[in-house]
Amino acid sequence: MTQEKKSATPKKPAAPARKPRAAKPKPAAKRWDIEGIDDWGASRHELGATIPDAGNSVENVTGGWRTNVPAIDPAKCTGCMLCYFYCPDASIIVEDGIATGVDLAHCKGCGICAAECPADAITMSLEEKE
Numbered sequence: 001m002t003q004e005k006k007s008a009t010p011k012k013p014a015a016p017a018r019k020p021r022a023a024k025p026k027p028a029a030k031r032w033d034i035e036g037i038d039d040w041g042a043s044r045h046e047l048g049a050t051i052p053d054a055g056n057s058v059e060n061v062t063g064g065w066r067t068n069v070p071a072i073d074p075a076k077c078t079g080c081m082l083c084y085f086y087c088p089d090a091s092i093i094v095e096d097g098i099a100t101g102v103d104l105a106h107c108k109g110c111g112i113c114a115a116e117c118p119a120d121a122i123t124m125s126l127e128e129k130e
């Protein structure tokens with residue numbers, strides 16, 4: 001009589017058969033004609049919203065775009081400066097390490113400062129227009 005060897009580990013169940021993968025779609029056809037791109041220049045494009053000089057955003061008053069306006073309560077401000085760094089329009093006014101106000105000529109009322117302030121020192125409200 002022969003003795004059969006017993007396996008110590010139980011056999012794993014057979015993996016289910018995989019479905020064949022669908023063929024990958026071909027990449028979309030080229031959408032842009034960039035032939036002669038080395039010859040392209042500003043003359044090829046119509047003049048639109050162009051900023052002719054770097055660093056001139058202070059000259060472009062954008063406060064009129066605003067619908068909501070932020071108000072800062074300096075008494076609640078801890079001086080973390082998150083609003084200052086997050087403001088996309090560099091409109092937070094800081095005095096002695098505390099946010100004290102907003103440059104309303106440039107603030108667009110996005111509300112990022114209020115959303116980021118950990119001290120709830122900034123509130124947004126609908127701006128009254130004349």
Ligand code: SF4
Pocket residue numbers: 070086087088089090091092102106107108109110111112113114
């Ligand atoms: S509302 Fe927007 S643009 Fe105005 S101060 Fe806050 S982060 Fe800056």
Ligand code: SF4
Pocket residue numbers: 072076077078079080081082083084098099116117118119120121122
């Ligand atoms: S995020 Fe709030 S607490 Fe921080 S500096 Fe601005 S107003 Fe002050």
